[in-house]
């Protein structure tokens with residue numbers, strides 16, 4: 001295993017994405033949400049879009065009545081998704097699991113924070 005220095009913790013705000021080139025033709029996106037860092041392959045499982053460059057939003061929940069009619073939507077504050085900017089496929093931020101195709105999962109990489117520095121572990 002190798003550690004790649006990605007930057008200082010303070011370099012990351014909620015909208016920062018650092019794309020790390022790794023190996024041949026491979027990119028990993030590192031992002032920060034709150035105090036946590038996440039890293040995933042930056043290749044969407046739909047058509048290869050730069051998924052890690054998408055926005056992070058709460059999972060959309062549709063509220064139904066007893067007859068299964070939609071009463072409106074709410075956004076989860078605990079389950080977050082990253083949304084691919086090409087066609088909107090959503091992936092669970094914690095696991096990388098695709099929301100619409102649960103058998104698909106983005107490749108996740110460990111992130112290590114040490115002495116104020118962020119490292120991608122590959």
Ligand code: FES
Pocket residue numbers: 044045046047048049050051084085086087088089
């Ligand atoms: S390439 Fe990501 S949603 Fe299509």
